[in-house]
Amino acid sequence: MRIRHVADRDWDGIVALESHAYSRLGLSEGRAALQAKAHASPATCFALDLDGRLAGYLLALPYPESAYPGLRGSTEEKPALASRNLHLHDIVIAEDLRHRGLARHLLDHLTAAARSHGHEQISLVAVGGSETFWAARGFTPGHVSPTGYGPTAVYMSRAVPAGPASRRETEKWADAGAARA
Helix, strand or coil, X not given: CEEEECCHHHHHHHHHHHHHHHHHHCCCCCHHHHHHHHHHCHHHEEEEEECCEEEEEXXXXXXXXXXXXXXXXXXXXXXXXXXXXXXXXXXXXXXXXXXXXXXXXXHHHHHHHHXXXXXXXEXXXXXXXXXXXXXXXCCEECCCCCCCCCCCCEEEEEXXXXXXXXXXXXXXXXXXXXXXX
């Protein structure tokens, strides 16, 4: 298993994974919107390789606290904002590889990146009933009602721990194959 920054060669696979995960919810964004988010903060967007295969990806970008990027938003997403908050926009693991802890590795990697870039908080918009998945990983609901992410969307956030995640904390982040962050 290898986690690395998203490369140009990954986009066909990312688009296919994203479409498979979110089309049934009516939340698939398409290549241009996904690429715009990744280009806004390439240092916080990752691909997960497993045995030579794109097994998953994660897209995150600095965004003001209690705010979130528009779904299918501008294809001209601005470069990373200066923010203490890092917004986890999207995390997807290939369906046949879920429940193996792969999302945990991506989330751990993002947490370390957030810490190294000086972010104090990670936020996300839980969709499709995934808020229980995220709550089990330390995320708590905020006072924002996200629009454009479906009727059950919940804005959530958690603090970035000051040091490396403990083994116990890492184990509770087991991959449940949740939908869009």
